[in-house]
Amino acid sequence: AQKITQTQPGMFVQEKEAVTLDCTYDTSDQSYGLFWYKQPSSGEMIFLIYQGSYDEQNATEGRYSLNFQKARKSANLVISASQLGDSAMYFCAMREGMDSSYKLIFGSGTRLLVRP
Amino acid sequence: DVKVTQSSRYLVKRTGEKVFLECVQDMDHENMFWYRQDPGLGLRLIYFSYDVKMKEKGDIPEGYSVSREKKERFSLILESASTNQTSMYLCASSLGHQLLQETQYFGPGTRLLVL
Numbered sequence: 001a002q003k004i005t006q007t008q009p010g011m012f013v014q015e016k017e018a019v020t021l022d023c024t025y026d027t028s029d030q031s032y033g034l035f036w037y038k039q040p041s042s043g044e045m046i047f048l049i050y051q052g053s054y055d056e057q058n059a060t061e062g063r064y065s066l067n068f069q070k071a072r073k074s075a076n077l078v079i080s081a082s083q084l085g086d087s088a089m090y091f092c093a094m095r096e097g098m099d100s101s102y103k104l105i106f107g108s109g110t111r112l113l114v115r116p
Numbered sequence: 117d118v119k120v121t122q123s124s125r126y127l128v129k130r131t132g133e134k135v136f137l138e139c140v141q142d143m144d145h146e147n148m149f150w151y152r153q154d155p156g157l158g159l160r161l162i163y164f165s166y167d168v169k170m171k172e173k174g175d176i177p178e179g180y181s182v183s184r185e186k187k188e189r190f191s192l193i194l195e196s197a198s199t200n201q202t203s204m205y206l207c208a209s210s211l212g213h214q215l216l217q218e219t220q221y222f223g224p225g226t227r228l229l230v231l
Contacts, residue, residue, distance in 0.1 A: 009156075033216040043125075045159075045206065045222035052216060091158060095216055101172060102214050103149070106158040 003027065004092055004107035012113050013082045020067070021077040021110045023092030029053075031097030034075040035104065036066065039089040048090075051075055053097075079112075087114045119143070120223035122207055128229045135194040137226050139207030146212020148190035149220065150174075150182060153204040165190055166212065197230045204228075 005024045013019035025034065036048040051059045051066045059066040067076040079086055092107040123138035141148065147166055151159040151174075161174030163182040171182050179201060183191045190209075194201055204227050208220040 004158075006158075031216065035219070037222075043204065043206075043225035043227075045208070045220075047219045047221070050217050050219070093159075095218075097216055101164065102147075102216075102218070103161050103164065103174065104159075104220060106151075106160075108156050108158040 002107075003105045004094055006092055006107035006110050008110045009108075010111045010113070012115055013079075013086075014115050015084060016081055018078060018080045019082055019112065021079070021090050021092075021112065023075045023077065023107060025073050025075060025092075025094050027073075027094065027096050029096045029098045033095045033097075034066070034068070035093040035095070036064070036075075036077045037091045037093065038086075039091065039109075040085075041088070045091070049077070082114045084114050084116060087112060120207060120209055120221050122205075122223040122226050124226050125224060126227050126229075128231065129194075129197050130231055131198060133194075133197050133230075135197045135228065135230075137192040137194075137205055137207075137228070139190045139192070139209075139223055140188050141190075141209040141221070142188065143209065143221070144187065145209035145221075146187075147210040147220075148184065149208040149210075150180075150190065150192045151206045151208065152176070153206055153225070159206060162192065197228075199230050202228060202230045 034051045037045045093104040149164040150162045165184045207223040210220045
């Protein structure tokens with residue numbers, strides 16, 4: 001079974017509007033962390049935001065926020081006031097606390113295109 | 117600023133060639149990782165290393181080996197390249213405190229084409 005599922009292969013959003021990128025996860029661990037990365041066409045993965053399973057508040061970093069719904073096992077990324085530079089691939093990833101390797105498990109990604 | 121560099125952005129090799137992909141980080145990180153990225157599959161972990169001369173298999177180690185002789189350098193080796201190893205290869209590093217929230221920092225990637 002997929003540990004991280006991103007059901008939207010591609011999305012469009014109008015500049016200055018908000019957009020939500022979906023991510024659901026599957027784990028039996030009580031302790032885990034969720035990450036979002038951005039990958040522009042240049043290729044480098046850029047860390048955006050982190051949410052811990054025990055964090056009571058949703059994480060926010062500037063225009064990025066994470067809509068964390070633990071019971072639904074979802075960790076959607078919300079980008080407010082989209083900019084042209086937000087056009088990129090976005091990856092959701094998880095680290096499980098019981099995994100001694102502490103590796104990241106990535107979803108298949110969502111390609112976001114911001115329209116002017 | 118954390119800097120992870122990879123030796124080549126683009127590489128074209130022939131089937132059967134031995135291929136070396138080099139990765140260097142300048143932040144004294146303990147952990148280093150090699151991923152491959154394929155469309156629709158996301159990133160998959162090939163190998164990782166927690167310390168010099170230490171290595172662990174990831175999810176798809178077949179056909180690859182690694183070397184970590186110095187802390188800052190982690191090499192991925194394709195002993196005999198095959199066409200199904202055509203992919204984007206990403207190197208990453210992290211502090212090594214083994215915390216849930218520890219961020220991995222990535223290099224720019226190497227696009228490898230095996231003919």
